[in-house]
Amino acid sequence: MPLRWMLVLVFAGAGGWFLFRGLRPGSDGPPLGVTDRISHVAHALMAAAMVIMMWPMG
Numbered sequence: 560m561p562l563r564w565m566l567v568l569v570f571a572g573a574g575g576w577f578l579f580r581g582l583r584p585g586s587d588g589p590p591l592g593v594t595d596r597i598s599h600v601a602h603a604l605m606a607a608a609m610v611i612m613m614w615p616m617g
Contacts, residue, residue: 567613574606 580591581599591599 563613567610570606570609570613574603574610577606578603 577599581596581603
């Protein structure tokens with residue numbers, strides 16, 4: 560159980576970071592292109608899927 564919670568925190572943190580990177584306006588550094596934004600949001604969705612897979616259903 561502790562390993563499960565640790566992995567949930569890791570994936571949730573990574574997903575939050577990718578979501579932030581994909582949705583931020585890009586005021587610092589070079590602006591992100593459309594493909595970069597799509598990639599970051601897709602990684603956030605994959606991290607959310609990994610969090611869901613951590614818990615058995617039923």
